[in-house]
Amino acid sequence: MRSERGTFRPVRRSNSNSRRVVTIIETRHGAQERRRSQSKSRIDRNVWDTVRLERLESLCVDDAVQSRLFELLDAHAPSDADEARSLAEMRALLPQLEQPLSRHQARAHFTASALVVDLEAGRIAMLHHAKLKKWLQPGGHAESIDGGLMHRTALREAKEETGCDVRLFEPTPTLLDVDVHWIPARADEPAHQHLDLRYLVVAENPQNLTLNVDEANAVQWLSFDAALSLAEDAALRRMIRKGWDALKLKAPHQDLFCQGGRGA
DSSP states (O other): OBOSSOOOOOOOOHHHHHHHHHHHHHHHHHHHHHHHHHHHHHHHHHHHHHHHHHHHHHHHHHHHHHHHHHHHHHHHSSSHHHHHHHHHHHHHGGGOOTTTTTSSSSSSSEEEEEEEEEETTTTEEEETTTOOOOOOOOOOOOOOOGOOEEEEEHHHHHHHHHHHOEESSSOOOOOHHHHHHHEOTTTBBEEEEEEEEEEEEESSOOOOOOOOTOOOOOOOEHHHHHHHHHHHHHHHHHHHHHHHHHHHHHHHHGGGGSOOOOOO
């Protein structure tokens, strides 16, 4: 305000408006913080609810998987003492495995493999495993696409590793053999056990046999005698003999199933 002498004189103003503005700002800030806190709380609750739901669903899935595995094992009759021990070990381990089909399950997990046969020629497909460095049947770990059904794992692995379209030998998923074996430690995983469920599988187009270089160094159709001579493991030889017997029963009129093939 200008004085009589033409100079400015300071004017004392009330702080009420300032206090009101500060109060409004603080009130709005507090409301925003409360809304953020409430929103975060709701998000936290939603996340926790989702986690709990996923855990419940996982438990339900694992229970269903465990139940199906027990049914498979209970329906299977071992052919010798070694297979009986493998079957007993699978039954004992199954309740202890939170995720029995996961390759990340420590100590042991279930796998599936296939004895792939060419019905017309009386041959079986064997591959020379890239990592284990020996002749084996096609097989591997379960994946989500298999829906927790191990015969689907066996069929998928058989197709991936042979290039052939395949189907189960029996109309219903029936185990041919079971075997528990150790997988040696590697840089990315410790030693662990494979609880292998084995199926007899038919190649519908055996002429399409193709090497999958990601899985094997070689893949080949072999006579049963040749396959037995290449099989290093007693359990694999046992499975080959079982496959031979199943084929003879299915097609006793075919001469090729009545010659040899029962090597030691």
